[in-house]
Amino acid sequence: MSSASIRRIPRLSSLCAEQIECRYETEEKAVLVDQFGCAHRLAATTVIGREPDEGLAVLETSVSRVHAELSLSGEQWMVRDRNSTNGTFLDGHRVSEFQDIRSNQLLVVGDVGFLFYADHEAGMTIRATESIRATVASDSLLGSTLYLCEPSGGGGGHAEYEEQAVQLGIMQYALLETLAKRFVNERHDPDDVRGFVPSSELIADLPWNTPYPGDNHIKQLVRRVRRALEQIALTDAIESRQRFGYRLRVEPVFR
Secondary structure, eight states, rough: OHHHHTTTOOOOOOOGGGEEEESOOOOOOOOEOOSSSSSEEEOSSEEEEESSSSEEEOOOEEEEEEESSEETTTTTTEEOSSSSSSSSEEEEEEEEEEEETTTEEEEEEEEEEEEESSHHHOOOOOOOHHHHHHTTOSSSSSSOOEEEOTTTTOEEEEEEETTTTEOOOOHHHHHHHHHHHHHTTTTTTTTTTOOOOOHHHHHHHOOSSSSSSOOOHHHHHHHHHHHHHHHHTTTSSSEEETEEEEEESSSEOOO
């Protein structure tokens, strides 16, 4: 599969890679590839939804609790909608009852897109770094500058971009500061891998106001920071990648 194939998948800026997770084990070869280039292997019957007991969990508001279902009938994969609110679409056509799904077709549940491949080994020849580049078009970094300033009295800080500023709370600023310091420390590493901070480090190092922080706390914090930065017209400033963590996609400068 080429980078151009991944770029067919609608890119949802509010979605983190960690919001898509398999809740089953399988030996089947079929996969769904998400916008981050991650391949999720399918069980012979796979339910997709926001809260499936066992299935492919997509933790995004446009996805219904039980949204769609893929199943293997003989050698043919089928897909159907499970009475979702926002619909299931195959190559742009709405799906209701079971219908065939074939390799390289685009499946969209709510606002979240996937490419389907019946055979992971035959259909997936993409390298990890290539998939990463594809998720952000031609560049892995935005090439912009984000200025960070922490007031001497504490209590958070503010971020500036293109002569616009936004005030950040203590946790929001702590996240940006942590990502920024890692970015600076790894300045000379290759763009594809520089600057990532694993979730485990963020859980351990950020000044959480809860005694038992976890992955969901990180996801919520990242979403809040992304929304704050969107107020100063800076979108997609924080990238997430499964098994790597989170990083800034803009050049940070401390003031």
